[in-house]
Structure formats: structure tokens, C-alpha cells
Amino acid sequence: MVEDNVNVAESRAVHKWLRKFDLKTMGPAIALIILCIIGYSLNTAFLSDGNITNLLTRSAFIGIIAVGATFVITAGGIDLSVGSMAAVISGLMIMIMNNALETFGTGITTVLIGCGCSIILGVGAGWVNGFLTTKGKIEAFIVTLGTMGIYRSLVTYFADGGTLSLDFDLRDTYGPIYYGSFLGLPIPVWVFIAVSILGWILLNRTLFGRYCTAIGSNESVAKYSAINVDRIKTYTYIIQGLCVAMATIIYVPRLGSASASTGVLWELEAIAAVIIGGTVLKGGYGRIVGTILGALILTTIGNILNFTDLISNYLNGTMQGLIIIVAVWLQRADWKKGSNK
Amino acid sequence: MVEDNVNVAESRAVHKWLRKFDLKTMGPAIALIILCIIGYSLNTAFLSDGNITNLLTRSAFIGIIAVGATFVITAGGIDLSVGSMAAVISGLMIMIMNNALETFGTGITTVLIGCGCSIILGVGAGWVNGFLTTKGKIEAFIVTLGTMGIYRSLVTYFADGGTLSLDFDLRDTYGPIYYGSFLGLPIPVWVFIAVSILGWILLNRTLFGRYCTAIGSNESVAKYSAINVDRIKTYTYIIQGLCVAMATIIYVPRLGSASASTGVLWELEAIAAVIIGGTVLKGGYGRIVGTILGALILTTIGNILNFTDLISNYLNGTMQGLIIIVAVWLQRADWKKGSNK
Amino acid sequence: AEKIKIGVSYPTPTHAWAAGMNWHAEQAEIRLEALYPDIDLILVNSSNPSDQASAIEDLVSVNKIDALVILPIESEPLTQPVANVKKSGVLITVVDRGLSRTGIEDIYVAGNNPELGIISAKYMMSRLSSGDNIVILRGIPTTIDNERFDAFMAEIEGSGINVLDQKHANWNRDDGFEVMQDFLSRFPDIDAVWAQDDDIAIGVVAALKQAGRDGDGMFVVGGAGMKETIKGIIDGNTLVPIDVLYPPSMIATAMDVTVAAFKSNGPVAGRYILGATLITQENAASFYFPDSPF
Amino acid sequence: MSVAEKTDAYILAAERVSKSFGEVAVLFSVSFELRKGEVHALIGENGAGKSTLMKILSGLHTATSGTIKLDGEEIVLPPYGQSESLGIVLIHQELNLAEQMTVEENIFLGREDTSKGFLNRKTMIAKVQEYLDILGLDISPNDRIRDLSIAQKQMVEIVKAMSRDARVLIMDEPTAVLTEAETELFFKQVERLKQSGVAIIFSSHKLSEVKKIADRVTIMRDGQWIATKKTEDLTLDAMAQLMVGRELSKLYPPKNEVDVDAEIVLEVKNLNADSIDNISFKLKKGEILGFSGLVGSGRTAVFEAICGLLRIESGEVYLNGKPSQFTSVAQARDAGLVYLTKDRKENGLLLTQKMQPNLTLLALPKFVKNMTIDKRAEKIAMARGVRRFDIRARDPNVIVGDMSGGNQQKLLLAKIMESNPKIVIIDEPTRGIDVGTKQQIYNFIAALAADGMSVVVISSEMPEIIGICHRVAVMYRGKITGVLNGTEINESEIVRYAAGLREIQQNG
Numbered sequence A, B: 001m002v003e004d005n006v007n008v009a010e011s012r013a014v015h016k017w018l019r020k021f022d023l024k025t026m027g028p029a030i031a032l033i034i035l036c037i038i039g040y041s042l043n044t045a046f047l048s049d050g051n052i053t054n055l056l057t058r059s060a061f062i063g064i065i066a067v068g069a070t071f072v073i074t075a076g077g078i079d080l081s082v083g084s085m086a087a088v089i090s091g092l093m094i095m096i097m098n099n100a101l102e103t104f105g106t107g108i109t110t111v112l113i114g115c116g117c118s119i120i121l122g123v124g125a126g127w128v129n130g131f132l133t134t135k136g137k138i139e140a141f142i143v144t145l146g147t148m149g150i151y152r153s154l155v156t157y158f159a160d161g162g163t164l165s166l167d168f169d170l171r172d173t174y175g176p177i178y179y180g181s182f183l184g185l186p187i188p189v190w191v192f193i194a195v196s197i198l199g200w201i202l203l204n205r206t207l208f209g210r211y212c213t214a215i216g217s218n219e220s221v222a223k224y225s226a227i228n229v230d231r232i233k234t235y236t237y238i239i240q241g242l243c244v245a246m247a248t249i250i251y252v253p254r255l256g257s258a259s260a261s262t263g264v265l266w267e268l269e270a271i272a273a274v275i276i277g278g279t280v281l282k283g284g285y286g287r288i289v290g291t292i293l294g295a296l297i298l299t300t301i302g303n304i305l306n307f308t309d310l311i312s313n314y315l316n317g318t319m320q321g322l323i324i325i326v327a328v329w330l331q332r333a334d335w336k337k338g339s340n341k
Numbered sequence C: 001a002e003k004i005k006i007g008v009s010y011p012t013p014t015h016a017w018a019a020g021m022n023w024h025a026e027q028a029e030i031r032l033e034a035l036y037p038d039i040d041l042i043l044v045n046s047s048n049p050s051d052q053a054s055a056i057e058d059l060v061s062v063n064k065i066d067a068l069v070i071l072p073i074e075s076e077p078l079t080q081p082v083a084n085v086k087k088s089g090v091l092i093t094v095v096d097r098g099l100s101r102t103g104i105e106d107i108y109v110a111g112n113n114p115e116l117g118i119i120s121a122k123y124m125m126s127r128l129s130s131g132d133n134i135v136i137l138r139g140i141p142t143t144i145d146n147e148r149f150d151a152f153m154a155e156i157e158g159s160g161i162n163v164l165d166q167k168h169a170n171w172n173r174d175d176g177f178e179v180m181q182d183f184l185s186r187f188p189d190i191d192a193v194w195a196q197d198d199d200i201a202i203g204v205v206a207a208l209k210q211a212g213r214d215g216d217g218m219f220v221v222g223g224a225g226m227k228e229t230i231k232g233i234i235d236g237n238t239l240v241p242i243d244v245l246y247p248p249s250m251i252a253t254a255m256d257v258t259v260a261a262f263k264s265n266g267p268v269a270g271r272y273i274l275g276a277t278l279i280t281q282e283n284a285a286s287f288y289f290p291d292s293p294f
Numbered sequence D: 001m002s003v004a005e006k007t008d009a010y011i012l013a014a015e016r017v018s019k020s021f022g023e024v025a026v027l028f029s030v031s032f033e034l035r036k037g038e039v040h041a042l043i044g045e046n047g048a049g050k051s052t053l054m055k056i057l058s059g060l061h062t063a064t065s066g067t068i069k070l071d072g073e074e075i076v077l078p079p080y081g082q083s084e085s086l087g088i089v090l091i092h093q094e095l096n097l098a099e100q101m102t103v104e105e106n107i108f109l110g111r112e113d114t115s116k117g118f119l120n121r122k123t124m125i126a127k128v129q130e131y132l133d134i135l136g137l138d139i140s141p142n143d144r145i146r147d148l149s150i151a152q153k154q155m156v157e158i159v160k161a162m163s164r165d166a167r168v169l170i171m172d173e174p175t176a177v178l179t180e181a182e183t184e185l186f187f188k189q190v191e192r193l194k195q196s197g198v199a200i201i202f203s204s205h206k207l208s209e210v211k212k213i214a215d216r217v218t219i220m221r222d223g224q225w226i227a228t229k230k231t232e233d234l235t236l237d238a239m240a241q242l243m244v245g246r247e248l249s250k251l252y253p254p255k256n257e258v259d260v261d262a263e264i265v266l267e268v269k270n271l272n273a274d275s276i277d278n279i280s281f282k283l284k285k286g287e288i289l290g291f292s293g294l295v296g297s298g299r300t301a302v303f304e305a306i307c308g309l310l311r312i313e314s315g316e317v318y319l320n321g322k323p324s325q326f327t328s329v330a331q332a333r334d335a336g337l338v339y340l341t342k343d344r345k346e347n348g349l350l351l352t353q354k355m356q357p358n359l360t361l362l363a364l365p366k367f368v369k370n371m372t373i374d375k376r377a378e379k380i381a382m383a384r385g386v387r388r389f390d391i392r393a394r395d396p397n398v399i400v401g402d403m404s405g406g407n408q409q410k411l412l413l414a415k416i417m418e419s420n421p422k423i424v425i426i427d428e429p430t431r432g433i434d435v436g437t438k439q440q441i442y443n444f445i446a447a448l449a450a451d452g453m454s455v456v457v458i459s460s461e462m463p464e465i466i467g468i469c470h471r472v473a474v475m476y477r478g479k480i481t482g483v484l485n486g487t488e489i490n491e492s493e494i495v496r497y498a499a500g501l502r503e504i505q506q507n508g
Ligand SMILES: Nc1ncnc2c1ncn2[C@@H]1O[C@H](COP(=O)(O)OP(=O)(O)OP(=O)(O)O)[C@@H](O)[C@H]1O
Pocket: A341, D021, D024, D026, D044, D045, D046, D047, D048, D049, D050, D051, D052, D053, D093, D392, D393, D394, D395, D398, D402, D403, D404, D405, D406, D407, D432, D434
């Protein structure tokens, strides 16, 4: 009798632990681990220091943008313009720095001016998306589809169809932002970490994050609960713009150029990262940690495909597509049976 | 006193008429008319027979696909894979016809085999999307983002990175499907008209259409009304696949080839057409007539931009983006003031 | 009198080479229209084959052109539309990518993709010996890329040079950077890189420098003739010591020839193939256009 | 066989049915029997398991153990409303309509009238019109559901259920949002259906209705069956006592008179907005002011306008003598004025979230410490809310959409009160709340007023208005037709004003 009770208690504890260790939230982490195992078994160099560093650094761009996208999507919106926005901000930033160069020289001032402008542009572009969605009452999908086309064509226009290149003299000053390291980790990774932590706090621990979730769950309840829905939604787009600006700031020093092909499809990658991470596309539930894992998963897939010649180059897209679908399926499918609502 | 009453009645009638003649539903038509006026004022050749025919024929592809997309979106889904699907179906269709050629000659049989296969492939691809969304419980956005990548890379693979091209001997048999006319209208336009009418009837006059609306409006209500939600949703993707197959059938004779760049961004164009037409992206309300107007609007924008060199070519995207946003804003903005609910 | 209208259709520039072409086309338009007041050149660019087909339809139905200069985005899909234009009595000049049926164009002006591969391979063989390792970064999967790649592979066949792997870098700097980073992680010993294109080469060089593997006689071969690359060659850059020309100015050449078809008395129809010249420090200066965006 | 012969036969029965959601058990071995042609009421406290039992009886839930018998034979009911084909129809407690669709489309959803695959829209519209006429509903079959008031929506649900050829009609609190007049019309239909042999299960917290219409009553408590009795054997008090498990004192607390010189905290002058016309009234400190009227008379609109949810066209609002035109709910909240919505599903609660974020949502700025949300304070508030409003959720991590209707309402009350308002406007305060808790809520409202807060109660339940309000304003078609005081507050007076039969000119 006593033993029985103990058993029951034990099994409950296990059960509880299993529930906590839920596939739905652990899904992305598990998917990433599986990918790493595959990568390592294909080529042990996969887990080499250099490759891990490359992988993290590359994830930084999409990751930072995806952190912003988590807010937009949690609040029930969507932003398709981020890739083009990154391109146009990169382009303008390069033009501005090349100009500033004449007055301010190749020093840090010029770089700071560039970064400042990038942030202003990001905030501005985000505000435009937010304003049109909230005050113009146009679906976010259409607004950002429109601005996506606009930004993309603007960068082509500024670059005259070609490439805008950062003056070579500036690259030495600005380069370390991408190529430099601190405590063994590249600067972009630090930026990614910082943005992630800030994003996590903002989403999970502040008024703003709570309001995003509320708006994404039910806009009208949010309104009746004294939330300024339009303002919060606009802020999510501004945060998205800020994140794009941050990503741009670490992107530009990499190759010092921007063209019409910069950031193509980043929007879909960012959204995919967010959703792979477990955030619900319809809004109301967001997970920053998941988003970060999602971004890592996407980069890792590309990296692994570069590490093997087992698969025809042409089929890269097929593998990527399959892995994305499977990764999300792992989380969404009904694992526990029985809840027959 | 009597006069007063008459006035009241009259003003009511006017009011009712005004309500019927609502900007929200007339929006797309008005936008199209404005565009036509702009086009004509830029160049009178815009309204020439030849140009109108070109315009209609071109709208047919996107239009037919968008009719399918109207169902998917009305039922609360989304399909990002249509462009890639069109590419892979074109490619396979060409391969199949080139093979059939050896056995069946250059006659109509080969073409029919090709068209048949196209339809089977379309239905199959649609079913895959539907199955993964409903049974796999994965967001439509992710499923179709995945299949988008998969189909796109498959066509690259089949074409070995190059272009698949239809045997030239077949083009004479198959060509008239695109280049031929009937009663003065090109065949693609007839197909477009037929698909539109069928689509309209299906959406507005049949059980199926009503179920799509119900599911998009509230899935759980639909479920509790004994509607087989999964099946209906799967059907919408199959219809989408069918529409893509139809579009492909008239697309292939136009250019006689398929490559990795076939149908790029068609998905966004189709979705834009649907939403410009007044269908609600979140589902529950669909308008086939609007979709058709939406497709015409998009094609007309491109056509007008080809007509003038007032605007730098690079800024085409800017104009398109602006016009799309304005067209939707015209419909969505609150024209009647007051309800700030 | 009615002007002679010549439509010029080419891809929307999304990368530097195309932008260079666009620049040369615009320069030629200004030059030719100033030279012949009765010539009207209409430049249109399109972003995909289907748009390009629409655009040339519009040139015929709306602008009523007398001649068409076209750089097809892809050969196959544009063959039929161009043939239709031809049927309406328009003079056709095809640039760069040939149509997939012969006899449609009156004039053909082109670079030479297989030759680009061959010249690159020959240079590789002149610098490397049997047992040396190279990696290849290819362009966007297209016929052009296939032609260059296949010719390159055929040429080095039997030379003993190992091709460690080849991946698509889509004529894009970012992809070039990332693919090269991964090649460097995978292969400890790489002697040379065929990047096929100057944009990719920029990414490759950045990756090499980042990994500190840009010494030891390692070299990168790009292609097309970007002005920065040529400047580097003039300055004696050892990492990218040469370039293989694929001149973006060919569109201007085609426009010149087409105008000449209306203006000169002699026959101008025919084929003009512009070779894939090897640009070295000696001849680099003559391929350097500092004003061009490319 | 005639109806009379078989009246004793059970058409639908549940035998020792239990149900748990995950680890949470909510029904314990409940048995229930329904006879042909009877109206069987199901009563019990909030969370007693009424809705759950009804869902099991209609196949929407499957029981964890126990059996269901239809016509005496054991059966596994098909899921998702497919048991309609067996003649079992359910009206949910939560409205279950597709908002963007029309009345006609909703009523026929899932069993459209078609010929050769095409919809017979004209026939369906005509049929719907017929039903609407029978129920005296002033809406068109082509109206979209989202444009209807919540009561109208409920009537649509009822039409929907009645239009199906049901043998068993199960209705979960169908009258919760209806006024007495509407309930009257509805009961006529119930009577008619009963005569034609339909068996009806219905639940309600309005015990007088139960008494009036039911043949038998089953009482549940905490997921357990307590008793099944003939209605004539039960008094209202007996019902309440069986439900709550203890004797209930008087439902309404004694009214403390408001101080005659009490300051005026809210004054509205000539307010005009969409669907309201020249509204003026005053609210004193410590006063409970009732707003009565028919559905759609504009009561809600008045207060949505005052709270910044509806644009004011003209007129003035004074809060403590200061002109206050709020353009956002936040401004109103900060000024101590809050509004509790009657539509908890659409405007009140985030159904996909847990209780705690819902509770603190309105007052969230109060919980911010060091720029972040103080989770401990939130937890304390949650415990306080649960205690104060007796919110009973067996699983504290339940998502709000899975809570029982009454407990959702309590949570909503707790949410509003978290912001420590000085003036509370409560729209339909006891919608779907059991008698025991009702009493608590009335006491609570009285206590608020006694503490110097002012309360506006908008209610369609006449006894409630009469029982707790110091003064009652009655509205008719967007206007206040009268304000009643003291002994004037009685049913016949209110009805007269509410029907627009009488109107007194107000003087400020
Ligand atoms: N899907 C579910 N998941 C978890 N718990 C649930 C679910 N549905 C109901 N419950 C719980 O079951 C209990 C009984 O709820 P039920 O809705 O049957 O009560 P009720 O008697 O209808 O109450 P009310 O009068 O308030 O409507 C409640 O504690 C509720 O939280």
C-alpha cells in the first residue's frame, strides 16, 4: 500500500518532468542537436572552432532580424520588407559614409555617423510600416509587400543597378566590427547575444512584451484593457526596423558593399526562423529563445550542405525545405494522444 | 409634412444605393479605371486593340492562379509555393511531352498527354500542401515555404541548372493554345474567363464555397457544424494546384521552356491580386471578382510602366509598391468616420 | 518624318555586370541619338523571361519599333516571342545569349562563355601542376554557368589538378564569402580558386583574408572585367593576378551595329563574337573604365 | 406507438459517466436520464460540470469512463457535431457562430439546402425569415453576425438549433443574455417543441425560469450528481440550497441610502454618439446606479463613449467636476473609471492565455517594478483575486477558454477590480453566474458603494436592477426615458419606460 503510493508519486514526478521537457518547446533544440550530429558525422571539421565561429557569425544577421520579427509576429503582424530594408539601409549607409569621409576622414567619427544614420533609417522604415498598418488600416502583408518592392527598387536606383561599395580607406576602421573578436567570440556574435537578451527581457518581462502577446491573442480585448493597440503595434515594427539596422551595421563591414541582391529572401528566412522556433504565426505567443534556435537551424542547414557533396547542388533547396517542414512538424504534431477536444 | 416624408424616403434610397455602391467593394474597379486613364493619358496606344489583348492575355496566368489562391485564403490558409509549383509542373510537362513525342508524334495526343500530366501534377502538389497543413498540423506558411524551396530546387535539378525546352516540332501543335484566338479573344483569355466563372460559382453558390468561408471565419465553429474541415482545406489546396496546372498549360506554349527562374515571385503577385481584390487575408471573406480585378490591376501597372520612360526603370518596383498600397488603402481606410471601436 | 525606333531590351541589373551593361547601353543611347537625330532608342529592362517577353510585345504593339536589340534573360523562353517580333518585320539583333533556334536574328553580337571557361582553365594549368587542389564557385544555375563550367572541366581534364568540390555562389558576394568560408573549413590544402566571376571573387578574397590563407602563392581567378579588379591587376595584386573579360559593353556594340544597319550603305548583318580576353597587368589599362559602375 | 405510451422510455441517458482533462477530473460518475418530450433542467454552481456533461451527451467530448445510451442502446456518439444526424443538437454556452458570415449562412451551416450541388439560397433565406418572424426578431437573414448584439447572436443560436430536426435539444444557458421578453418568446418555442415530442435539456442560473419551464431538474455539485427531482417538488430555495450545499441567506444585501449631499463624481450632459441621443445623467459618490432597457437600447454605447471606446460626437462629461473626454481606455482607467464588458469572449478575456496574464492586463502598469513586470506581485494579485471572487479552476494553469463560463465572468470582474477604480461600470455583472456567487457579487458591489466607490450596473435582469440599485435610469432607443428613485423602482415602472410608453423630460 505504502509502496504503491510511492510509485504513484514517482511516476507523477516523472510525468511532470516529461511535460516540462516538452517536445513542443524543446523541438527546436532537439532539431539543432540532430543537425549537429549529422554535420559532425559527415565531416568532423563541422565541429571545428573555425566552423562554429563562422556559423554563429552568419546566424547573427538573420538571428538579429528574426528577434525583431518575433515581436511583429507575436503582436499578430508580419513584415515582408526586412530583406529589402536591410539592402536599402546598407546602401544608404555606404553612401553616407563615403560622403562623410571627405569631411570627417577615415576615423571612427565617419563610422559612427554611418551607424547612427542606419539606426535612424531603420526606425523610420519601421515606423512607415507601422503607420500604414495601423492608421492606414491596410493588412500588414500588403503594406510590407509594397514597401519590400519599394525598398528593393530604391537600392537598385541608388546603386544604378550595380553595387555600392564602401570606400576602401574606411574598411580598416570599420572592418573590426565584423572581423574582430572579443573573448574569443566575434563581435557580431556578441551583438547577437546582446540583442537576444534584450529581446527576451522585453518580450517576457516587460509591459510592452505582455501587450504584444495580448494584442496578438485578441486585439479587441487588448483595446478594452486600456492598451493603445496602434501604438504598440507600431512599436513592434519600429523594433523590427531597429533590428534590421543592427544587422546592417554588422553586415556592411563584411564585404563593404550593397546591391540589389543584398538581403534577398531574408524576410522569409527570418519568418521561418521565428516559426521554427515555436512562435505562432497568427500571433499571441512568442518565443525569443526559439527564434534564436530557429536562426541557428537555418544557418546550420546551409553550412552542412556546403560540407558534403553527397547531395547534388541543385537539391539544396529540397533539403532545406524538407528540414524546415520536419522541424516544425516535430513541434506541432500531436504527440500526446487522448486530448480529444 | 408629406413632403418631408418623401424626402426622407428618397434620401434613404440614395443612402442605400450609396451603401451598395460601396468604396470597399468598388475599390478595385475604381483603381483599375484610374490606372487605365493614366495609361491612356501617357500614351493613347494604351487602349489600342493590340495592347488590351496583350494585357488580358498576360493577366490570365496570375489571374488563374489567383482564383485558386482566393479559395485557399478564404479558408484561412496561404500558399507560397504556387510560383515554384508552376515552374516544376512546366518543367515536368515539357520533359513528358518531349518523351511522348517519340511514341505519339507531334500531334495533339502528345499535347493532351502533357496537359493531362500537368493537371495530375497540380492536383498532387496541391494535395501534398493540403495534407501537410491539415494532417501534419503545420502552419500553411511553413509548409508552403518548404514546398516552395523544394519545387524550385527540383526544377533546377531536372533542368540540370539550365533550361528545359519544348521540342520545336511540338510548338506548332501546342502554340495556338497561347497564340490562337477565338471570336477575337485569345485562348488564354477564354480560359481565364472560364476559370473565373467556375470559381465564382464554386465560391458563392455551392456548399464547398460556403464551407471555405465558414472555415476561414471560425474553424472551430465549422468543425462543430460537422464540416470536415481537413478535407475542405485540402480541397482548397488541390483547387489551387489545379489552377496552377491550368496556368501552366497556357504558359508553356508561350515561352516553350522552364527553368529555375520560371514563376519567381508569382506567389506574391497572386496573393497581392487576391488581397487587392478585397479578400481578407485572415480568411472568412473571399471575392472572386475582386481577385480578377486585382490581377488586371497588377498587370496594368507593369504595362503602364513599360509605356513610359518618365520613370527610371529602376523605380518600377517603387511605383508598383506604391500603387498596391494605395489600391488597398482606398478600400480599407475608414471612410465613414465615427466608430473608433 | 517618322523617327526610326529601336527597342533595346535587357535584364534588369541586379548585379554589377548587368549594371555595367546598363551603363554602356545608356551611354550608347546618348551618343547615338546625338549623332543621328532621326534615331530613337528605347531602353527597357525586365527582371524575368516572362516580363521580358511582355516587354518586347509592348515595344511592338505600342512603340511600333523598327528594330529590336535584345539580350535575352534566357534563350529558350524568349525564342518564340522574338520570332513573333521578327514576323512583324522588325530587324532583330541578339546580344550575348543566342536564341535556341537559328535564323531568327539578323545580327548576333556575343561574348563567349565556353571560352571564358577555357581561358580560365588554361591560366590555372599554367600556374598549377599535377596534384594541386582547386575549388570552384559557380554562378546561378543557368545555361551560362553550365557552359563556362563544362568548358573549364573539359579543359583541365587530364592535367592532374584536383577539383576538391564545386558549389553555387550565385554570382553574389555574400554567397561567395560563405561558400569559401566553408571550403576553407573543409579543405586544409587549397592552391587556387576559380570563382568564375568578379563579384564572387570579392567574397572569396574576404574569406581568404579572414582565415589568413591568402599567402603562399594562393590565387583567385574571377571573370567579367570589373573595374576594381582591373585596377587591382594594374596595381599588381598577386591574389587576383588576372581577369577574364566578358565585356558588358557588348550591348553598346550591338546598338552601334544595329544603327549602322539603317545608316550605312554596306551590309552589316552577321555574327560578331567578342573574345574572352585574358586581362593581365600588361594589357589591363585598355580595359579600365573608371566611370562605369562596373 | 404513441407518445403517451413511451413517455417513460429514456431517449438519451448517461450512466456513471466520468471525465478528466489530463490529470484534472471534472465529472465523477454522473448518471443522467432524459425522457421523450420532457424539459430537463441542469443546475449547479459555476464549474459544477454542467457544460461538460452536455458536451458529453452531444458527442463533443468523450467520457473518460461510463456509457451513453440512445434509445436504450449503448452508443459512441460521433464527434464534432455529427451527432446532429442522430437528432441530437447542442447550443453551446459560448456563442458558436462564424462572425463574418450572415445569419442565414450560420443557421444552415453544415446542413445546407442544396439541389445538384448548388445552394438554394432563396429557400434558405425564406426559411430563416420565417423563424425570425416567429421569434419576433428584428434582424435580416442577410445581416452579418458581427454586426449583431450579443443577445441577437444568442437568438440566432436558438433559431439555428430549432431549425434542425432535433429529437434531443441541448441548450447551455440559452437565456443568460436574453431579456425577459425575449425569454418569454423563447419559452413559447420550447413549449411548442416539447409538444411535438422533442426532449430538451437546458441549463440556467435563473432558477425562476427553471421552475417555470422544466419538468424535472438535475442538480450537480463539484462534478457530482446530487439529485434529480420533479420540478413541482422543489422550491426556488430548495434548488439553491441543493446547488450550493448550504442554506442561502437573502440574495440581495440591504441598500444603504446614499448621502443626499454626496458629491457628484460623474456628470454627463447632452452626450451624443453613434446610436445614442442626448444622454444626461449624474452619478453620486457611493451610489449604485442601474441602467435598464431593452437590448440595443444603447446602454452599452453610452458607457463605451464615456470610456473612450466610442467616438463622442457632442456633449460633455465631467469627472469630479472636471471636464473629461477620454479618447482611450487608459485615460479613463487612470482617472479611476473602468468598464466591464458584457462580451467577455470578444472584448473581455484572452481565451488562449492563462488566468494570471488576464487578471493583471488592465492594471498592468501598476505591476511594473524596475522597468519589468513584478511576477511576485502578480502572483499575489492572482491569489487575492481567486479568494475575493471565489474563482474555481481545478487546474490553476488552465487556459481561460477552458474555464467554466461563470468562472470566466468572475475572473473578468477580478481583472477590472485590479485597477482599483473609483467608478465601475459593470455591464451584465452576473451573466452566467450561479446563485451563490451572485449573492457574493451583489454583496461585493454593495460593499464597494459603501466604501465610497460609485457603481453603474447595466443589466437586463430586472430583479437584479431592482434589488441592488439606488436609482435606475431607463433607456429606450438611445435616449434616457426616465430615472427612477426609491419606491418607483419596480418592474412595471421600468417596463413602461423601457418600452417607450412613458418619458419624462429631464432637467439636467
Ligand atoms: N477543455 C478543458 N480543459 C481543462 N479543463 C476543463 C475543460 N473544459 C472544462 N474544464 C473544467 O471543467 C470544470 C467544469 O466546467 P463546466 O464548464 O462543465 O462547468 P459548468 O457547470 O458549465 O459551469 P458554468 O455554470 O460556470 O458554466 C471547470 O473547472 C473547467 O475549468
